[in-house]
Amino acid sequence: MFDDVNDLYQQVILDHCKKPRNFHELPQCSCSAQGHNPLCGDQLKLFLTLDGDVIREASFVGQGCCISKASASLLTENIKGKTKAEALATFELVRELVTTGKATGEVGKLAVFAGVYKYPARVKCAILSWHALTAALKGEGVPVSTESEKN
Ligand code: ZN
Numbered sequence: 314m315f316d317d318v319n320d321l322y323q324q325v326i327l328d329h330c331k332k333p334r335n336f337h338e339l340p341q342c343s344c345s346a347q348g349h350n351p352l353c354g355d356q357l358k359l360f361l362t363l364d365g366d367v368i369r370e371a372s373f374v375g376q377g378c379c380i381s382k383a384s385a386s387l388l389t390e391n392i393k394g395k396t397k398a399e400a401l402a403t404f405e406l407v408r409e410l411v412t413t414g415k416a417t418g419e420v421g422k423l424a425v426f427a428g429v430y431k432y433p434a435r436v437k438c439a440i441l442s443w444h445a446l447t448a449a450l451k452g453e454g455v456p457v458s459t460e461s462e463k464n
Contacts, residue, residue, distance in 0.1 A: 326380065336373065339360035339372045343362050350381065353377065357374075357381065368392050369392065373389060378435075380435050396453060406420050411436050411440060412424055
């Protein structure tokens with residue numbers, strides 16, 4: 314599926330797919346959320362640690378296709394240090410990027426997903442982790458994990 318994406322972008326995605334960054338749970342997280350893309354079989358859980366309005370730590374676990382894993386890996390790198398509002402604004406840019414191939418703002422490394430718009434079935438893979446991010450931020454202070462009994 315990468316025939317039309319340039320080599321650099323392909324290499325970054327494959328690298329993050331094979332060696333996902335921040336690929337672990339955050340036991341002391343402020344909030345978390347699960348994402349599931351039944352069309353592809355992607356499943357992931359995102360963990361965030363907040364300091365006031367700022368995202369200090371982000372991590373994920375899960376399984377899925379290369380695009381979904383690379384997207385979650387790059388997401389965790391991208392949002393660290395951002396405010397909640399900045400992270401959600403970045404989601405809007407990513408959504409724009411993967412559905413049109415262009416973004417109207419600075420997306421940094423996330424530009425590697427510019428080619429995804431040519432493959433509509435993959436768009437949901439690319440933004441699954443961002444949906445999980447939105448769910449986690451909305452559920453702040455109320456972990457959705459059924460395993461969490463701590464306050
Ligand atoms: Zn997928």
